């Protein structure tokens with residue numbers, strides 16, 4: 362069983378919980394009692410692998426209060442950063458979150474999905490799709506506009522895509538650790554037996 366940890370980030374009211382609940386239950390629930398940070402658990406199988414998924418959904422209204430995970434940016438293996446296409450401030454905030462992830466997790470490229478939510482409100486649009494896409498390109502992350510109110514498949518597919526990237530990333534990191542571990546073991550063996558072997 363592989364453990365995968367994801368975190369949803371973005372400013373208040375962008376629809377983080379709505380997007381996540383769509384993925385987990387296929388349903389859109391208009392209003393959520395969002396007075397606490399939540400850690401959701403889900404077991405699922407992708408490409409024949411059993412996964413134990415943990416998803417952190419912070420509550421923006423509890424700023425300053427202690428949360429289950431003080432630093433989701435350090436904790437998560439992958440991120441979903443959400444903004445509201447009809448709220449420019451939320452887009453600017455999402456861009457600063459992307460920068461923060463990049464700076465904090467510089468050593469390992471962590472998979473990130475930037476989501477422009479509330480696509481159904483396109484008559485009140487304040488951020489054009491191209492802007493979202495080019496911000497995502499700049500920060501080497503995936504991008505999609507969605508509507509938690511109207512879409513299920515798109516949201517499910519983007520989570521699966523993100524999870525696949527996280528799985529690849531974790532495997533890559535484990536391979537690198539194994540490789541550098543076996544290299545230092547080879548060095549150690551060489552230091553101990555190397556000279557003797559040469560004199561035989």
Ligand SMILES: Nc1nc2c(ncn2[C@@H]2O[C@H](COP(=O)(O)OP(=O)(O)OP(=O)(O)O)[C@@H](O)[C@H]2O)c(=O)[nH]1
Pocket residue numbers: 372373374375376377378379380390391392393395419420421422478479480481482507508509510511
């Ligand atoms: N029209 C529309 N409304 C949405 C959509 N997604 C969420 N909402 C609404 O936006 C409001 C905020 O949604 P939440 O999911 O609570 O947003 P959040 O980002 O989790 O908010 P906090 O927990 O306060 O940070 C609610 O009234 C939702 O019904 C969407 O795709 N379209």
